[in-house]
Structure formats: structure tokens, C-alpha cells
Amino acid sequence: MMIADLHMHTTASDGVMSPEALVEYAVSRGVTHMAVTDHDTLAGADALRGRATPIPVIPGVELSMADMHGLHLLGYGMADAQELRDTLEKLARHRLTRAEQMVEKLDQLGFPIDYGALAAQAKGTVGRPHIAREMAKNGYVSNPEEAFRRYIGDNGPAYVAARRLTMAEAIPLLRRSGFVPVLAHPAEVTQHHLTLRTLLDKWAGLGLMGVEAYHPANQKMGCANIDRMARGMGLIVTGGSDYHMAGDRHGLPGCMACRWPNCEADVNRLLEAIHQL
Numbered sequence: 615m616m617i618a619d620l621h622m623h624t625t626a627s628d629g630v631m632s633p634e635a636l637v638e639y640a641v642s643r644g645v646t647h648m649a650v651t652d653h654d655t656l657a658g659a660d661a662l663r664g665r666a667t668p669i670p671v672i673p674g675v676e677l678s679m680a681d682m683h684g685l686h687l688l689g690y691g692m693a694d695a696q697e698l699r700d701t702l703e704k705l706a707r708h709r710l711t712r713a714e715q716m717v718e719k720l721d722q723l724g725f726p727i728d729y730g731a732l733a734a735q736a737k738g739t740v741g742r743p744h745i746a747r748e749m750a751k752n753g754y755v756s757n758p759e760e761a762f763r764r765y766i767g768d769n770g771p772a773y774v775a776a777r778r779l780t781m782a783e784a785i786p787l788l789r790r791s792g793f794v795p796v797l798a799h800p801a802e803v804t805q806h807h808l809t810l811r812t813l814l815d816k817w818a819g820l821g822l823m824g825v826e827a828y829h830p831a832n833q834k835m836g837c838a839n840i841d842r843m844a845r846g847m848g849l850i851v852t853g854g855s856d857y858h859m860a861g862d863r864h865g866l867p868g869c870m871a872c873r874w875p876n877c878e879a880d881v882n883r884l885l886e887a888i889h890q891l
């Protein structure tokens with residue numbers, strides 16, 4: 615039986631495990647097929663490329679979109695993707711500047727953070743979870759979740775938006791680069807089925823190829839409902855835990871597989887699409 619997890623983060627972005635350790639951990643939890651999808655970088659996936667891993671690892675990336683709050687786009691592919699890499703590099707560089715700006719705002723609020731410690735913790739792209747963990751380490755909040763709730767959440771006093779692409783830019787960019795574009799955690803965008811359907815129609819028109827129906831955040835809408843909608847539109851269905859670290863709001867490796875009835879056929883469909891791009 616296939617147990618797939620196509621959405622996980624490593625220390626190349628805001629996860630806590632190295633790519634190598636993540637594979638071991640996923641295998642220990644029964645995962646048989648996985649993808650590494652770090653924010654704005656292929657570094658996590660690259661670390662495993664050409665290596666003899668105990669299970670197949672699909673290279674991936676997760677991009678934050680400018681169009682709407684909570685809108686993230688996953689890309690899966692095996693091509694060299696130079697144009698995509700150039701764009702990712704710019705986004706990653708901007709993330710450093712943005713982290714610096716957030717550290718400055720926190721300083722003004724009376725929560726000094728050593729930017730050096732932050733940059734050292736972030737081995738790849740820097741994100742808010744790094745800042746949240748640093749705040750908890752300094753005793754400013756009792757846990758990273760509280761840092762988001764009080765200071766660095768999207769409406770928080772120390773929040774600075776990261777530079778983001780639009781769907782109209784990112785979907786064609788991924789496809790030109792040999793990467794299959796998949797909408798991440800749709801329930802983070804909208805929990806209304808009709809709204810989702812309208813959005814999917816629009817994005818499918820731009821070349822969107824798949825929808826992550828099986829994600830912890832989707833459970834409030836019903837993963838099976840999203841699956842049915844996506845499949846009915848001819849889109850590829852995917853799933854993953856969005857694992858970053860234990861005890862946060864995301865899941866653990868492999869946690870969605872038992873809810874994903876057509877896992878094997880869907881993963882094979884994704885692989886075929888990657889090879890055909």
C-alpha cells in the first residue's frame with residue numbers, strides 16, 4: 615500500500631529537520647512516497663537529489679501568492695528549472711530584508727532579537743516561524759504560536775509582508791520550468807465551496823494542474839468534498855501533512871494518507887504529469 619506525503623518542510627525553510635533526517639523520520643512513520651516542499655527554495659529537495667534515499671522523494675517548492683491571503687502554490691518537478699531558480703533566489707533574498715524589518719519592529723516593541731542568531735537558525739529561506747521560535751527562546755512568549763497570535767500574525771504589529779508572485783505569474787513560470795502547479799491547502803483560502811469552485815475555474819484557466827485536497831487545514835471543509843470538486847474538473851488530487859515540527863498547527867509525516875482513498879493512483883498521475891511537462 616502506498617502511504618504518500620507530498621507536503622513537508624525542512625531546515626532549508628521553516629521546518630526543524632534536515633532533509634536527511636526528515637526522510638528517516640517519514641520512513642519510520644510508514645511513509646512510502648514523499649515530497650519536500652520548502653518555502654521559496656529548492657534547497658531542501660536538492661539536498662536529496664541523486665542520493666540513494668530509502669523511499670522516492672519528489673522535489674518540490676511552496677510559493678506564497680500575492681492574490682489572496684493564505685494562498686500558497688506548490689510546484690513539483692525534476693527539471694533543472696533555471697528560470698524558476700533565479701526567481702526563487704530573488705524571493706529568498708527579499709525574505710532576509712523582510713526578516714530584518716520585522717526584527718526592527720519587534721525591537722521597537724521592546725523585544726530585541728539577535729538578527730545573527732536568526733540568520734544562523736535559518737539555513738535556507740527565512741520565515742516568520744524562525745522569528746517566532748527565537749521569541750519563545752528569549753522568553754517573550756511562552757510558545758511560537760503566541761508570537762503569531764500577538765505580534766507577527768498577518769494583522770500583528772510586527773508583521774511585514776513578504777514579496778510574492780501572483781498566480782498569473784507563478785503558474786506559467788512553474789510549468790515553463792517543468793514543475794506541476796498545485797493549489798496548497800485550499801481551505802486556508804476559502805471555506806466556501808462555491809467560492810472555491812469559482813477560484814479553481816479561474817486558476818485552471820491559468821494552467822493550474824492540481825489541488826491539495828488532503829491537508830490538515832482542509833478537514834473543516836471535508837477533504838473528500840474538495841477531492842470530488844477537483845477530480846470533477848479534471849485536476850490532479852494530492853495530499854500532505856505540511857509537517858514543520860511536532861506540536862505546531864501542522865500535521866506529522868504521513869498523517870493524511872489514511873484519509874486519502876486514491877493515494878496511489880493520484881501520486882502516479884502526478885508523476886506522469888511531471889514527466890510530460
Ligand code: AMP
Pocket residue numbers: 628653678740741742743758759762763767776858862863
Ligand atoms: P512566512 O512565509 O514567513 O510569512 O511565514 C508563513 C509560515 O508561518 C507558514 O508557512 C507557517 O509555517 C507559519 N505560520 C503561519 N501562521 C501561523 C500560526 N498562526 N501559527 C504557527 N505557524 C504559523
Ligand code: FE
Pocket residue numbers: 623628653741743858
Ligand atoms: Fe511554513
Ligand code: FE
Pocket residue numbers: 676686798799
Ligand atoms: Fe502553506
Ligand code: ZN
Pocket residue numbers: 621623676856
Ligand atoms: Zn507548507
